[in-house]
Amino acid sequence: MIRVLVNGADGRMGSQVVKAVVADNELELVGGVSISHIGEDLGEIAGIGALGLAVRAGLGTAVDELKPDVVVDFTTPQAVYGNVKTCIAHGVDIVVGTTGLTEKQREELGEEAKRGDTSLFIAPNFSIGAVLLMKVSADIAAYFPDAEIIELHHNNKLDAPSGTAVMTADKIAAARRKAGAVPAPDRTRESLEGARGASVQAVPVHSVRLPGYVAHQEVLFGGYGEILTVRHDSLDRKSFMPGVILAVKKVSSRKGLTFGLENYL
Numbered sequence: 001m002i003r004v005l006v007n008g009a010d011g012r013m014g015s016q017v018v019k020a021v022v023a024d025n026e027l028e029l030v031g032g033v034s035i036s037h038i039g040e041d042l043g044e045i046a047g048i049g050a051l052g053l054a055v056r057a058g059l060g061t062a063v064d065e066l067k068p069d070v071v072v073d074f075t076t077p078q079a080v081y082g083n084v085k086t087c088i089a090h091g092v093d094i095v096v097g098t099t100g101l102t103e104k105q106r107e108e109l110g111e112e113a114k115r116g117d118t119s120l121f122i123a124p125n126f127s128i129g130a131v132l133l134m135k136v137s138a139d140i141a142a143y144f145p146d147a148e149i150i151e152l153h154h155n156n157k158l159d160a161p162s163g164t165a166v167m168t169a170d171k172i173a174a175a176r177r178k179a180g181a182v183p184a185p186d187r188t189r190e191s192l193e194g195a196r197g198a199s200v201q202a203v204p205v206h207s208v209r210l211p212g213y214v215a216h217q218e219v220l221f222g223g224y225g226e227i228l229t230v231r232h233d234s235l236d237r238k239s240f241m242p243g244v245i246l247a248v249k250k251v252s253s254r255k256g257l258t259f260g261l262e263n264y265l
């Protein structure tokens, strides 16, 4: 049995992870941590009935006392860097779904994990459909280097652009370089700053935040008299759970940083 502790256990994603871990017979949920709902039952919060496990405060103390094999982190862009450091310092493997880490922070944490002989897995998106959308976007970019991303999320999302959009833009840029495919220069002069979105590796990214959305992304490729659009929709946070469970089971197989769910598929 792999002993799992969920950080951010009372959140939208954390409570789904609680349910998914409890439902898997190779995993054992040993606890959950957050900054609110302290003392409340993890199962009650997740809507599956009492589990006899209370939400705890303090990741380091919880790791010391509950001795998980793996911590799963779905917290906030502000908290995640410190959380990973805490896990590495305590010698526990960590699966990170929280977005907002910069490339520099990610690499830094990867080095620290390697030095600490721990395993760190980070994925901006755990849904298989989103991973495939990124893969085909990279394939298409070799032929259609002119691309723009529209990502659409619920209005409680704290970061923009989304981690998925950044990773998609990075993959498109890498595919362009590999193929020697150069996008047409953007000659637009914005009369209002931001009108053309954020430029991530020269890929414009437009972030929509509205109640009603869960997590969605379109990648639009412009060609000679044609447009190719790929779109993925996470309609329910359940869509992320097979990927999270896979990562929990695989994380210990590689020390240091592994970035992206495609590494496990």
Ligand SMILES: NC(=O)C1=CN([C@@H]2O[C@H](COP(=O)(O)OP(=O)(O)OC[C@H]3O[C@@H](n4cnc5c(N)ncnc54)[C@H](OP(=O)(O)O)[C@@H]3O)[C@@H](O)[C@H]2O)C=CC1
Residues within 6 Å of the ligand: 007, 008, 009, 010, 011, 012, 013, 014, 033, 034, 035, 036, 074, 075, 076, 077, 079, 096, 097, 098, 099, 100, 123, 124, 125, 126, 127, 159, 240
């Ligand atoms: N990789 C992927 O596939 C996915 C990634 N995400 C990412 O996951 C993250 C969480 O998203 P979501 O669940 O919607 O957000 P929520 O706000 O619903 O959940 C975050 C939870 O973390 C708690 N929290 C905040 N700070 C800390 C801390 N220092 N230690 C422990 N717990 C803390 C919050 O408590 P409180 O409520 O009191 O603030 C909250 O309950 C985001 O970065 C999001 O982008 C989301 C979906 C899929």
Ligand SMILES: O=C(O)C1=N[C@H](C(=O)O)C[C@H](O)C1
Residues within 6 Å of the ligand: 099, 124, 125, 126, 153, 154, 157, 158, 161, 162, 163, 164, 165, 214, 215, 216
């Ligand atoms: O905050 C979310 O909800 C999501 N965040 C991730 C991201 O930033 O890409 C993954 C997914 O889009 C849902």
